[in-house]
Amino acid sequence: QVQVVESGGGLVQAGGSLRLSCVASGVMFRIANMDWYRQAPGKQRELVALMPSGDITNYADSVKGRFTISRDSAKNTVYLQMNSLKPEDTAVYYCKAVVWGLTYWGQGTQVTVSS
Numbered sequence: 001q002v003q004v005v006e007s008g009g010g011l012v013q014a015g016g017s018l019r020l021s022c023v024a025s026g027v028m029f030r031i032a033n034m035d036w037y038r039q040a041p042g043k044q045r046e047l048v049a050l051m052p053s054g055d056i057t058n059y060a061d062s063v064k065g066r067f068t069i070s071r072d073s074a075k076n077t078v079y080l081q082m083n084s085l086k087p088e089d090t091a092v093y094y095c096k097a098v099v100w101g102l103t104y105w106g107q108g109t110q111v112t113v114s115s
Helices: none
Strands: 003-007 010-013 018-025 033-039 046-053 056-059 067-072 077-082 091-099 102-105 109-114
Touching: 003 091, 003 102, 018 033, 018 091, 018 109, 033 067, 033 077, 046 067, 046 077, 056 067
Parallel strands: 010 109
Antiparallel strands: 003 018, 018 077, 033 046, 033 091, 046 056, 067 077, 091 102, 091 109
16 A cells, blocks of 8 residues: 655744655555645645656746755655745645556645744
8 A cells, every 4th residue: 555654844934944755655666756735724735846757847936946856766755845935835745646547645744934
């Protein structure tokens, strides 16, 4: 059974940094698609960053230049380095993994940025 677990969230002041991690277990091969999403209170879940293949990355306009996605494919682990955090980055951050066409979500990790 595939399990996706995020970690690294917390409370940080505006301008600070956090590094989120996401590990997908229960899979004996490298997962191609592992992406980051977030959901703020009262808002829909939105894509934050994805790394579809190799060194190609895509980011939401709101986080470009501040967030960096990276991965350790051998460990089915993806990271999200978040710098220059803003109060509007406050949300629950979720990791999504797609395995054999099935989508798996983690439980999310809370990021709170105080002004």
